[in-house]
Amino acid sequence: MVTTRGFARATCLPRRFASTASKAARKQPPGPSPAPAPSPPPRLSKSYKPSPRNAPSQPRRAPNPSRPGDTLQSLWRRSWLPLSGAALLSGFLGFYIIGTAAASLKTRPCQASCEHAAPTGRPPALTGDNAEQFDKELDLPERWMGINKLRKKLAGHAKGNVLELAVGTGRNLQHYNWDALGGTHPAPGKQTAAGGISSFTGLDISADMLDVARKRLIAVVPPVADSEPSAGRSTLADHTGGRLSLLDDRLRLICSDAHRPLPRAAGATPLSSSASDATYDTIIQTFGLCSVSDPVAVLCNLASAVKPDTGRIILLEHGKGWYGLVNGLLDKNAEKHFEKYGCWWNRDIEALVDEAVQKTPGLEIVKLDRPNIMQMGTLVWVELRMRGKR
Numbered sequence: 001m002v003t004t005r006g007f008a009r010a011t012c013l014p015r016r017f018a019s020t021a022s023k024a025a026r027k028q029p030p031g032p033s034p035a036p037a038p039s040p041p042p043r044l045s046k047s048y049k050p051s052p053r054n055a056p057s058q059p060r061r062a063p064n065p066s067r068p069g070d071t072l073q074s075l076w077r078r079s080w081l082p083l084s085g086a087a088l089l090s091g092f093l094g095f096y097i098i099g100t101a102a103a104s105l106k107t108r109p110c111q112a113s114c115e116h117a118a119p120t121g122r123p124p125a126l127t128g129d130n131a132e133q134f135d136k137e138l139d140l141p142e143r144w145m146g147i148n149k150l151r152k153k154l155a156g157h158a159k160g161n162v163l164e165l166a167v168g169t170g171r172n173l174q175h176y177n178w179d180a181l182g183g184t185h186p187a188p189g190k191q192t193a194a195g196g197i198s199s200f201t202g203l204d205i206s207a208d209m210l211d212v213a214r215k216r217l218i219a220v221v222p223p224v225a226d227s228e229p230s231a232g233r234s235t236l237a238d239h240t241g242g243r244l245s246l247l248d249d250r251l252r253l254i255c256s257d258a259h260r261p262l263p264r265a266a267g268a269t270p271l272s273s274s275a276s277d278a279t280y281d282t283i284i285q286t287f288g289l290c291s292v293s294d295p296v297a298v299l300c301n302l303a304s305a306v307k308p309d310t311g312r313i314i315l316l317e318h319g320k321g322w323y324g325l326v327n328g329l330l331d332k333n334a335e336k337h338f339e340k341y342g343c344w345w346n347r348d349i350e351a352l353v354d355e356a357v358q359k360t361p362g363l364e365i366v367k368l369d370r371p372n373i374m375q376m377g378t379l380v381w382v383e384l385r386m387r388g389k390r
Helices: 004-028 074-103 110-116 132-136 141-142 147-155 209-219 231-236 295-303 324-332 334-341 351-358
Strands: 159-165 197-204 242-246 249-253 282-286 312-318 363-369 379-386
Touching: 074 209, 132 209, 141 147, 141 363, 147 282, 147 312, 197 209, 209 242, 209 249, 295 351, 295 363, 295 379, 324 334, 351 363, 351 379
Parallel strands: 159 197, 159 282, 197 249, 282 312
Antiparallel strands: 242 249, 312 379, 363 379
16 A cells, blocks of 8 residues: 555656746746847849730729719710610611501502692792792702702703703702803812703793793803893793793793693704704703603603603602601602692602603613612602614
């Protein structure tokens, strides 16, 4: 028993001394701290030189569409182009769909009216004392629709002996090349045809309109003012027909119907040996087929007056366009337009030309175009010629 206790004490004694030594070591004050390691010398600053290699491109962050400082004006500046395109596209589609549906649900009574209410070429809104005002009202619509440019282009094709059917108030006169008749030089940018005009005949059924055309003619062809006319001014205003001849019959205004036989070219005599001497090198008509009772007969009449092979019939007309919506709107307002202007603006010009070509041997279509895309095909440019006999 004594031996066992002595052995246990002998075993625990070294442990007790070890724990005592560790406690004593913890109670001793800390010694002096070791000296700090010497700091490295400061680096010398060098100027930055960009690397010749391109830095890797950083992925772009998507712009935040709703920044707190954004205003409606700044948003519009950043995205006006796609917004405008989307608005125009949606507006056009909506207009087309709604208009097509409305036009298809409503009746179109003008088809019968087109057959029975034959135009006379004299607008109902035109009276003897308002012809000039009636003409001025066309300035803005024609400028907006681009018709003035087309008139210049049309007049640029005129050469030789020229006949203008449905000359009206003479809205084309200022665009012709009158140099051969002693006129002034053409204005800058005016298209001129080789050789110019050697004679001009303007024909219309309205004497009031022809009186306005006479005043225009004096303004654009200075020798007319000093020329002695062969017919008095009153002849054009009595609504019985008449003829005004100037510059030795090289310049004429004739009040007549387009359905009747057309006058012979200036300088031709009834006893001319060659039939081509009595025909015209250029026949021009603007917006005339809508204002005559039988447009096919008028086209056949023009074919008989143009010089074979080399002569040209050039028409600028308005009528049905490319789209059903536009044609439906024309049909819907055709009677109202006829009551004011005396013309049917919803005629199918291309179909009328095709019918005239089928009825007239030798008549050929040289060109048929629909200029000015903004008018959606309602303007029609037609060039015809007569094939000579072989």
